[in-house]
Amino acid sequence: MAKEAGKSKGENLAQVDPSLSTLHPSLIPVIAIDGPSASGxxxxxxxxxxxxxxxxxxxxxxxxxxxxxxxxxxxxWQDAPALAxxxxxxxxQFDNGGILLDGTxxxxxxxxxQTGKGASEVAVHPEVRAALLDLQHxxxxxxxxxxxxxxxxxxxxxxxxxxxxLTASAETRAERRYKQLxxxxxQADFGEILxxxxxxxARDSQRSTAPxxxxxxxxxxxxxxxxxxxxxxxxxxxxxxxxx
Ligand code: C5P
Numbered sequence: 642m643a644k645e646a647g648k649s650k651g652e653n654l655a656q657v658d659p660s661l662s663t664l665h666p667s668l669i670p671v672i673a674i675d676g677p678s679a680s681g682x683x684x685x686x687x688x689x690x691x692x693x694x695x696x697x698x699x700x701x702x703x704x705x706x707x708x709x710x711x712x713x714x715x716x717x718w719q720d721a722p723a724l725a726x727x728x729x730x731x732x733x734q735f736d737n738g739g740i741l742l743d744g745t746x747x748x749x750x751x752x753x754x755q756t757g758k759g760a761s762e763v764a765v766h767p768e769v770r771a772a773l774l775d776l777q778h779x780x781x782x783x784x785x786x787x788x789x790x791x792x793x794x795x796x797x798x799x800x801x802x803x804x805x806x807l808t809a810s811a812e813t814r815a816e817r818r819y820k821q822l823x824x825x826x827x828q829a830d831f832g833e834i835l836x837x838x839x840x841x842x843a844r845d846s847q848r849s850t851a852p853x854x855x856x857x858x859x860x861x862x863x864x865x866x867x868x869x870x871x872x873x874x875x876x877x878x879x880x881x882x883x884x885x
Pocket of ligand 1: 678679700701702704705757760761762764789790791792793841845
């Protein structure tokens with residue numbers, strides 16, 4: 642999912658000084674947060690964006706939308722050329738926290754485990770990744786962007802001002818997801834969740850194109866024993882420090 646995270650201070654600035662609206666994209670700050678599934682990076686990234694009044698890009702939602710649209714149109718998650726062609730024609734709208742695909746609200750459908758599995762299958766194809774690149778770049782707007790995913794720091798925004806690799810052990814992540822499902826009143830099997838996460842980690846980190854990895858210039862943020870607030874504080878602090 643990608644959406645406006647808050648009131649855009651920079652856009653106000655650009656209204657005052659029109660020259661700012663023609664800023665080269667590389668001058669617009671980006672905080673790139675990468676990490677494995679269920680690490681909590683989405684929650685942290687969204688809160689950081691809110692606090693700074695920056696835009697927010699949830700790149701995983703784009704891969705989920707490709708998987709969902711393919712399923713609806715009978716396209717196999719293995720058919721790279723057809724998926725790439727489909728990606729070019731997707732009609733996606735982000736509307737007040739909701740996601741519309743061809744005018745239909747798919748906010749719930751993109752979040753299912755099935756769509757998540759499909760996303761990690763379509764994401765192995767270099768053609769699909771390339772087809773999503775321009776769309777991801779278009780989120781880099783004033784006053785800044787917080788982007789989360791797997792390859793934000795390595796491929797999509799290699800010149801990001803701040804790069805964070807946010808992770809936690811597979812057991813901690815499985816436990817968090819298990820609790821979330823129970824809180825929603827859903828049935829959950831801890832062992833199955835852990836196995837799914839480990840399979841997803843393996844697929845994401847072993848693929849040849851844009852694998853999940855900690856870049857050499859990214860700060861490691863291990864959240865096993867941290868609250869969300871601590872993690873948000875860490876990211877904002879890292880960003881403020883690099884500005885000095
Ligand atoms: O982050 P989320 O779980 O929504 O992402 C779903 C899947 O999309 C991931 O398992 C991964 O395979 C893929 N993905 C990716 N690159 C990104 C974001 C997500 O390959 N930048």
